Amino acid sequence: MADEALASTGVTLRPAGAQDAVAGVRPRWVALPESTEEVAALLRVAAERDLAVVPVGGGTKLDWGPPPERCDLLVDLCCLSEVVEHVAGDLVLRVQAGITLETLRDRLAIAGQELALDVPVPGTTVGGLLATALAGPRRFRYGTARDLLIGITVVLADGTVARSGGKVVKNVAGYDLGKLFTGSYGTLGVITEANFRLHPLPPERRWVTAEYGTDVRRGRELRREFPVDPGPLLQELAASQAEPTAIELDWADSGDVYTLSVLVEGAAAEERAEAVRAIMTGAELGDKPPAWWGRLPEHVTLAEIRVPPGVAGQAVREVAGADLPGRRLRGSAGAGVFHLGLRDGAGVTGIRARLAPLGGRVTVLAGPDGGADRWGPIGALGLMRRVKERFDPDRRMSPGRFAGGI
Amino acid sequence: MIATLAQRLKAVLPDQAVITDPVRLRTYECDGLTYHRATPGVVVLPESAEEIAAVVRLCQEFQVPFVARGSGTGLSGGALPRSDGVLIVTSRMRRILDIDLPNRRAVVEPGVTNLAITEAVRDAGYYYAPDPSSQQICSIGGNVAENSGGAHCLKYGFTVNHVLALELVTPDGDIVELTELDDGYDLLGAFIGSEGTLGIATKITVRLSRAPETVTTLLAAFATIEGGGTAVSSIIGAGIVPAAIEMMDALAIEAAEAAVRCEYPAGAGAVLIVELDGPTAEVARQFAAVERICREAGSFEIRVAASAEERAAIWRGRKSAFAAVGRISPAYIVQDGVVPRTALPEVLAGIDRLQEEFGIRVANVFHAGDGNLHPLVLFDDAEPGQGERAETVSGRILDLCIEHGGSITGEHGVGVDKSRYMPRMFTDDDLATMQLVRCAFDPGYLSNPGKIFPTPRLCGEVPRVRKGPHPHEAELF
Numbered sequence A: 001m002a003d004e005a006l007a008s009t010g011v012t013l014r015p016a017g018a019q020d021a022v023a024g025v026r027p028r029w030v031a032l033p034e035s036t037e038e039v040a041a042l043l044r045v046a047a048e049r050d051l052a053v054v055p056v057g058g059g060t061k062l063d064w065g066p067p068p069e070r071c072d073l074l075v076d077l078c079c080l081s082e083v084v085e086h087v088a089g090d091l092v093l094r095v096q097a098g099i100t101l102e103t104l105r106d107r108l109a110i111a112g113q114e115l116a117l118d119v120p121v122p123g124t125t126v127g128g129l130l131a132t133a134l135a136g137p138r139r140f141r142y143g144t145a146r147d148l149l150i151g152i153t154v155v156l157a158d159g160t161v162a163r164s165g166g167k168v169v170k171n172v173a174g175y176d177l178g179k180l181f182t183g184s185y186g187t188l189g190v191i192t193e194a195n196f197r198l199h200p201l202p203p204e205r206r207w208v209t210a211e212y213g214t215d216v217r218r219g220r221e222l223r224r225e226f227p228v229d230p231g232p233l234l235q236e237l238a239a240s241q242a243e244p245t246a247i248e249l250d251w252a253d254s255g256d257v258y259t260l261s262v263l264v265e266g267a268a269a270e271e272r273a274e275a276v277r278a279i280m281t282g283a284e285l286g287d288k289p290p291a292w293w294g295r296l297p298e299h300v301t302l303a304e305i306r307v308p309p310g311v312a313g314q315a316v317r318e319v320a321g322a323d324l325p326g327r328r329l330r331g332s333a334g335a336g337v338f339h340l341g342l343r344d345g346a347g348v349t350g351i352r353a354r355l356a357p358l359g360g361r362v363t364v365l366a367g368p369d370g371g372a373d374r375w376g377p378i379g380a381l382g383l384m385r386r387v388k389e390r391f392d393p394d395r396r397m398s399p400g401r402f403a404g405g406i
Numbered sequence B: 001m002i003a004t005l006a007q008r009l010k011a012v013l014p015d016q017a018v019i020t021d022p023v024r025l026r027t028y029e030c031d032g033l034t035y036h037r038a039t040p041g042v043v044v045l046p047e048s049a050e051e052i053a054a055v056v057r058l059c060q061e062f063q064v065p066f067v068a069r070g071s072g073t074g075l076s077g078g079a080l081p082r083s084d085g086v087l088i089v090t091s092r093m094r095r096i097l098d099i100d101l102p103n104r105r106a107v108v109e110p111g112v113t114n115l116a117i118t119e120a121v122r123d124a125g126y127y128y129a130p131d132p133s134s135q136q137i138c139s140i141g142g143n144v145a146e147n148s149g150g151a152h153c154l155k156y157g158f159t160v161n162h163v164l165a166l167e168l169v170t171p172d173g174d175i176v177e178l179t180e181l182d183d184g185y186d187l188l189g190a191f192i193g194s195e196g197t198l199g200i201a202t203k204i205t206v207r208l209s210r211a212p213e214t215v216t217t218l219l220a221a222f223a224t225i226e227g228g229g230t231a232v233s234s235i236i237g238a239g240i241v242p243a244a245i246e247m248m249d250a251l252a253i254e255a256a257e258a259a260v261r262c263e264y265p266a267g268a269g270a271v272l273i274v275e276l277d278g279p280t281a282e283v284a285r286q287f288a289a290v291e292r293i294c295r296e297a298g299s300f301e302i303r304v305a306a307s308a309e310e311r312a313a314i315w316r317g318r319k320s321a322f323a324a325v326g327r328i329s330p331a332y333i334v335q336d337g338v339v340p341r342t343a344l345p346e347v348l349a350g351i352d353r354l355q356e357e358f359g360i361r362v363a364n365v366f367h368a369g370d371g372n373l374h375p376l377v378l379f380d381d382a383e384p385g386q387g388e389r390a391e392t393v394s395g396r397i398l399d400l401c402i403e404h405g406g407s408i409t410g411e412h413g414v415g416v417d418k419s420r421y422m423p424r425m426f427t428d429d430d431l432a433t434m435q436l437v438r439c440a441f442d443p444g445y446l447s448n449p450g451k452i453f454p455t456p457r458l459c460g461e462v463p464r465v466r467k468g469p470h471p472h473e474a475e476l477f
């Protein structure tokens, strides 16, 4: 019996309840491993018994994405949440995958350091962040998780434990499995540990924020002087030698005013923020972010828009021009990545068609897709399938949770 | 067989793009690591992705291995050819296809040199950030294959952080695009640093960075290497991330002096080069701190570059270091180990002990900020036994790096040269798992075989799906 085999691993197990459902699919068991070895033991049993496995971190995005084709065992990484090693002098960190970014932030702050990644959804774990490749405002300066990840430990479908990278920032020995597992949605194996490069906490932070009218509904008088297309201003901000860390746009209500907020951090932040304010007409300078900063827009359906940064302004205009009831747009305008909250998935196909000529991508992250392909076209899907076939030939790791049935 | 293949190659490429003349073949027998040599079976000089795809498909048909080569400056034997195979050289693919400043990117062919990108956009106030010391010659395709770094990667990262998309010819001969815009597995990231074993990059989209408002370069001389090391730790500890922190020891300084008369302060046991860049106000504050830290750590002379010329003068000694040791030694081995920064003092002491034990001199040049050492192990190849002793010292240095939690290579790659050290750093399972990626891209094991991994994993057939057909099998191929 699978029950007994799972129990024989010694890992804490409980029967799954309705609250454990993955996008509506209810598993049979939930396991709570406390080490990489325990995860390996579970996956060996799963391989013997042909059980489909879905790893879960904070459980904040379990209702995201398509449902798994089947799910027997949920591997909950909540108890795999230790800081394994933090050598402040080396600015490197090794953690277990189940630790939340908030916990990590508090721990590192004591040493005057940080992992320069934002927390997109409260409760997000390191493993969940890697698996979904979600990033927040500071991607403009620091890149995303894959840019700060220097080593990874994973357990494959057959229970094999594999590591790549290490705990030094500069290292080109062997293939980088960390990259491969970034954005893998649990379909290649279970991430159990990750090593990151850290940064010193910036001594100062300043936000420069201004509201701008949009060019939709010209009938009403606008409150500020504004460029019709945010594009030129975004260009100027991105090229600014004040070196902002983030350039965010919020247009999360149905009104005709959007907000741009720019983060400047590090030494001499105040002076540099003043230089940014000189570019942004009527902007205010403060040491607190606007309330919406780094949060996903309210949504039933949540889509991510990614465009080359030079056409971010145009993308905003395309969204403005599209018929998208209940539209809320927010995101890293400087980097060309936005999140779009919708009342349903009905407008996805349309907005995808509008952004395609700009080289843009639209992915449905959560909620009903309105009949649209959640992922849209992926040029390397054929190669991704081949990778999947090698790593998980029996299709037991989160089957169906990623594009093209992967 | 190679002769037949060469004939077929001439059908898909212009005649002069297929080299079979033994004398000309010999010019491609090694890369920057000259002690590994092999004459390639045949060399091709394609001009487009389609031509490369046609060559690769012929290699598949003949089941003959192929190796890509850019400028041949690699230092791990990655571009070492196969006498039973085809060497695909990208030197005729040197066009910059697009410079797109609004999107802060450029699209280039793989044979374009690293520096050519910066030169093309410098006047507009931009540059391409990764800056290997070989940047005047090395190709961007080679940089992608090696995930090359440079002195400034401490702050700005490596090639992988600056490449936004790639077109590649897969080992099957298909042309595929990998882009950061795609959802799913980061295959772009996995390809970068794969040393030509997953296919050939034929078009590369790189990020262009805004040139910083201010660059300040400082040279600090210390009586001992420990003094320099203390300064490095204190700078990092103060929360400063300089663009670069480079260190050279007395022997490396002596060599640089002999080669390029860099005129570093006399009597220095170590020099530190610290470069800060960014917004003027930020740099000014950090610079004052760095200067104070260096003095407190015992620096007896500090020079600050007041002009671009003076900056170049400070860098000249450092950038020439590899070639310069040729002035003080008939032969040398360059190592590329990495250690956690906090382990630097211990590892340097360990290298000192090795010098004594084996009677071999080691000149130390390193990217101190990220713990990437380039020990230059000096020897006289005319003296019997010295080469072997140097080789032993070199291997022991890598052991030291691994013992301290570091890596056998920070930027030069594994190639053929260091593949035998991989099992010291990784378990069999680690290496077997990495090779699953290889099996996905190159199940026939024809793309630069024999590099990176000491023992190839047999891929076998694509594993059969146990339960019914793949739901999307139909649209697979």
Ligand SMILES: Cc1cc2nc3c(=O)[nH]c(=O)nc-3n(C[C@H](O)[C@H](O)[C@H](O)COP(=O)(O)OP(=O)(O)OC[C@H]3O[C@@H](n4cnc5c(N)ncnc54)[C@H](O)[C@@H]3O)c2cc1C
Pocket: B031, B032, B067, B068, B069, B070, B071, B072, B073, B074, B075, B077, B078, B079, B090, B110, B131, B132, B133, B134, B137, B138, B139, B140, B141, B142, B143, B144, B145, B146, B147, B148, B149, B150, B151, B195, B196, B197, B199, B200, B201, B202, B322, B323, B411, B412, B448
């Ligand atoms: C004096 C000197 C200083 C150096 N300094 C640095 C430094 O500071 N930092 C650093 O990182 N490196 C440095 N190097 C090493 C070397 O220059 C880099 O590894 C460089 O990226 C190699 O580029 P290349 O065009 O010469 O590649 P090659 O030597 O021709 O090839 C290197 C590898 O790339 C593969 N390859 C080449 N083109 C392609 C392609 N289009 N697609 C797929 N694979 C391909 C080859 O098969 C091979 O495995 C230095 C070398 C020298 C000689």
